[in-house]
Amino acid sequence: MTNSNEKLSVLLVEDNEDDVLIAQRAFKEFKFISAVHVARDGQEALDLLSASGARSGQKPLRPSMILLDITLPLMDGIALLKRLKSDSALRCIPVVMLTTSSRHEDIMRSYENGAASYITKPASLDEFLELARKFEMYWVSVSRLPL
DSSP, X not given: OOOXXXXXXXXXXXXXXXXXXXXXXXXXXXXXXXXXXXXXXXXXXXXXXXXXXXXXXXXXXXXXXXXXXXXXXXXXXXXXXXXXXXOTTTTTSOEEEEESOOOHXXXXXXXXXXXXXXXXXXSSHHHHHHHHHHHHIIIIIIOOOOO
């Protein structure tokens, strides 16, 4: 359970370097995220989250939430979402889709497969900072997380 005194750790699954840098900068600005781990594709995310794929000597990553793009190499975001929600050790981690797509079918498939939220990526740093402010308000002040 998270309250306003606790910070979140996030796994950002994103292959676009510019989007990674913008997200990291925005979350750093508001200081409610203690760590942003980055995976560049769905398979790398699974590796970080699984016992067999964790880097040698490290425990599997257990972030407070996962921010997931849909368009990824090797394993797309919807396929990764399905895998996460079918794994009893991972299904309680909220997955927020953070993607450029605003297609109705992508939104529907995300929610049908267990996404906690669906957000279309902002186009600029200023818009992303505003999103981060709203994100903090909801996920830290209003919502309660299972981790």
